[in-house]
Amino acid sequence: MFEVLKKDKRTKARLGLLKTPHGIIKTPSYVFVGTYGRILHLSRNDIKNTKTQVIISNTFHLWDKVESYKNSKSVIRNELTRNFGKLPIMTDSGGFQVLSLAFSDKNKVGKFMTGEAKADKSYKRSKIKITEKGVHFLFNGKKMFLGPELSMKLQEKIGADILFAFDHITSPLDTYKYNQKALRLTNKWAKICLKEHATNQKNRANKQILFGIVQGGLFKDLRIQSAKSIGSMPFDGFGIGGSYTKKQIAKVLKWIIPHLPEEKPRHLLGVGKVEDIFEAIENGVDTFDCVIPTREARHGRLYTKTGYIDIRRGYYSKDKKITETGCGCFTCTKKISRAKIRELIKSKDRILNAQGQRWCLMHNMWFFNNLLEDIRKSIAGGKFKEFKKKTLTKFKS
């Protein structure tokens, strides 16, 4: 299922192949986010043009579909394949909603996650109730419940290639004691997920892959404890979860990675700025997903080797150059100028605006896929460190 092709001599970076029922992922690889089972504004052909290898959708957001297609098998998987193309797909467990729904205001979640809201006492986990069995919460005025068994059942029906166990994420604002409690639940739920998963896979032709999730917040002993316990369970791979204040990702990874089995793949959940990618890979991460390339594309931020540009700025209104000279993305190859992209994305017309977003999406996704391709080459050539230094020196964030 997972094959390590080469290990970097100076770092923990590694080159690998992650084999799934719907294709092989060359690792390290970026995983793009298609929460609702599609990438907004992109057709499967567009996605193909971005060299995307794998996409992650969200169980929580696809829940409705599972309900409505209760009796017809593989309908959702077929729909995902229709939207994404024939690609390996991951599904997140819905565990993250434990956090985001608890704070409902989406703008606050970010702050909550990065710990920037330390002084604000209104950040309380007040809108949900977490029990031994899972999480009770209100959504659109409806009382709902999601737990490990249900998450596994839903994920089985959605039909992704790689599934994640239902975990309990914490925030940098949570105390040691709270993290301890959360960790106990994550471990307990992990076992339930494994059991449920085994049952679900019995009659499946193409077995789905299941990743367990390491938690433990920003506490070294809890992280190590979690890596050891989750790492010793018979998962196919491991997700690394949590939320971090800026620049703590590498530190946490250094605690965890030594305690995870070498032969199994590791996925870092929700992280993916350019600098973070290098830190993650350097510390032994194989895949990672993040909304940054797609969300920022929709907001008009385009990535280049020297940093990003905010294409909506007036400065670009007469800029006839393509986004980046030498870029092989569909947008740049089609010679869509910065001025044109700006004109479209600034448009109040829905259709035109969507076209602008599409050009940006294709550029950014290609940019990140290309970067990862270069990283893979650098590991293959034994020059990862040099490539990291060269790239980050040039790239100004």
Place this chain on the structure above:
RNA sequence: GGGACUAUGGUGAAGUGGUUAUCACAUCGCUCUGUGGCAGCGAGGUCAUGGGUUCGAGUCCCAUUAGUCCCC
């Protein structure tokens, strides 16, 4: 020559005389890390100019200037 109307950030508009002048678009700046639908947050006006009335004027009065329209 006579009369009417208008004059508020870059643009277009709102503003019964009373705390830090409102909105949209544009501009500039910041943000986005297990997203979800033309993103969010923030900055820049002292209200054409000069006087006057008033405790207090963008808001009332006068003059000047500019523009639009009408009459001769």
